[in-house]
Amino acid sequence: MYYNPFYYPAIPPIQVYSTYSLNAPFPRMYPPVDINIFEMSVKTFRQLMAQGSILLDRLGDAQFARKVMSAAQQGKHAEVDQLIKSIGLRxxxxxKFTPxxxxxxxxxxxxQLQSVNCCTLTIAMKWGR
Known part of the structure; x- marks a missing residue:
């Protein structure tokens, strides 16, 4: 048989794959799921949300908000922190503020049980242009 560059078969040749492949991934073994830490994080985050709600309620007072914004505008970070501490959050x-x-x-x-904070709640608000 000779080589014909214009010949193209109507049916592509059948490729045979081996049933054994060296590149087959091994199934991963996962440890059993333990939700104890996650449950504690959810409970703790709910407490953070409650404290955040108290903070927002206080910031909703126009007189208090004016004090906070005025101190921040003057760059008095210690005064802003003192005003926030005066709310009495637990x-x-x-x-952190910008213009x-x-x-x-x-x-x-x-x-005592954990050496790292489990949860953080960041409230980001716009107060200028």
Missing amino acids: VPVQS TGVNFTLATHPD
């Missing part, structure tokens, strides 16, 4: 709050907005980050306290 979790630590970090505030256009403010971020309040509420975090959980690490307790």
Whole structure:
């Protein structure tokens, strides 16, 4: 048989694949699911949300909001922190502000069982153009 460059078969040749492949992935073994930490995080985050709601209620007071914004505009970070602490929240709050907005980050306290905070709630709000 000779080579014909214009010949193209109507049916492509059948490719035979081996039933044994060296590249076959092995099934992964996962540990059993333990939701204890996740359940604790959900419960703790609900507490953060409640504290965040208290913060928002207080910031909704026009007189208090004016004090916070005025101190922030003058760059008095310590005064802003003192005003936020005066609300009486049970979790630590970090505030960061710019001329256009403010971020309040509420975090959980690490307790004896865990060395790292499990949850963080950041409230980002716009207050300027």
